[in-house]
Amino acid sequence: MENRLVLISGCSGGGKSTLLAELHARGYPVVEEPGRRIIAEEQASGGNALPWADPAAFLRRAVALALRDREMAEAHSGWVFFDRGLVDAASALEAITGEPCLQSLCLADRYHRRVFMTPPWPEIYVTDPERRHGLEAAVAEYHRLIETLPKLDYEPIILPKTSPSARADFVLATLGDPAIPAA
Known part of the structure; x- marks a missing residue:
């Protein structure tokens, strides 16, 4: 069966x-971004595995x-x-540490072949307590x-800069299965 992740x-x-959030509202299961979950846990526990404090520890946890x-x-x-995943974390870990982990981690644990990419969109970009880096980064x-x-x-696959509903329609049409999600 084709990879459905x-x-x-x-x-x-x-x-x-x-x-x-739009895909979830339509009944599809979604997995929240590892980075934001780790930041919340680290801040609650007083930990240091944060992207601005110890990026390598943060990325190892994200992997x-x-x-x-x-x-x-x-x-x-x-x-x-x-919302992000193994490729994002391993790519960043390799870029920051030089550890050759990308191929070994990402070739065995695959996602669907098509990866949907949000392009830079300066008009909607904002920082927040968990996203402290600027648009350039x-x-x-x-x-x-x-x-x-x-x-x-x-x-x-580059996502169009359009409404969340239109983006969700684009994703589902590109996947070739706009049907109701399986339970």
């Missing part, structure tokens, strides 16, 4: 979470969480949409991912 990635602040998320999502029979992250995905045999 779909990665939504791309530029920070490009509308990933809003798109995933581990993304692997658990994938494993748990396998139980679903229909599409499952991920977000754009660099986007370009790193656009270059990395084909090397891992993924096809990046």
Whole structure:
């Protein structure tokens, strides 16, 4: 059976979470971004595995969480949409530390071949307590991912800058299965 685990990635602040909220409202299971969950846990516990304090520790936790998320999502029979995932975390970890982890981690634990990418969208970009980096860093992250995905045999699909509903329609039509999600 075709891989039904779909990665939504791309530029920070490009509308990933809003798109995933739309897909969830339509009945599809979604997996929240590992990074935001880790930041919340670390801030609540006084931990230091934060992207602005210890980026390598933060990314190692993101890799581990993304692997658990994938494993748990396998139980679903229909599409499952991920707000970032293993490719994002491993790509960033390799870029920051130089550790050659991308191929070993990402070739065994695959998502659907088509990865939907939110392009840089300055008009909607905002920082918040969990997204402290500026647009320039977000754009660099986007370009790193656009270059990395084909090397891992993924096809990046650039999402149009349009409403969340139209983006969700685009994702489902591109996947070729706009049907009601499987329970």
